[in-house]
Amino acid sequence: MDKKRLILLIILLLAIVLIVLGVKGNVFKENRQNMELRSSGDDNSHWFHLSGVVVEKTFDTLLIELNEKEESSLFFDTTKVSLDCTKCKGDLEQVSEGNVIKFYFFKYNIDGETVKIERIVR
Structure with missing residues (x-):
């Protein structure tokens, strides 16, 4: 039983890490798109x-x-x-x-x- 719990705990931690990295990646992608829009100097941001x-x-x-x-x-x-x-x-x-x-x-x-x-x- 202890090995099964340890394996499940490792899988759960791995899933949490992947979810956090995915959310963080989306935030960076949105920020990068916003900065590109601002640096392009379009009429709505200038x-x-x-x-x-x-x-x-x-x-x-x-x-x-x-x-x-x-x-x-x-x-x-x-x-x-x-x-x-x-x-x-x-x-x-x-x-x-x-x-x-x-x-x-x-x-x-x-x-x-x-x-x-x-x-x-x-």
Whole structure:
């Protein structure tokens, strides 16, 4: 009986080790796929940035006149853009009309001439 129990215990431990290694391998595979997606620089994982002069400031929006030297024409057909600053209210407190700012956004947050931005830098 002791040999049978010892063999069953060894088989059980071996099965547990194989299961743990299989789960760990799947986690590494998912992490590697996520890192490859981020390093590829697709539009869903890349912050874009533009700059411009603040024309008008309201509660949580800014009207910006974009710098024409930048790549703003790749994103917008107009030179004035409305920024939805609900995610960056702390940064918004330091901005006033006439300031030149740089703002960061994801491409999928552009809705016509309105952009939900992630961060403002003065």
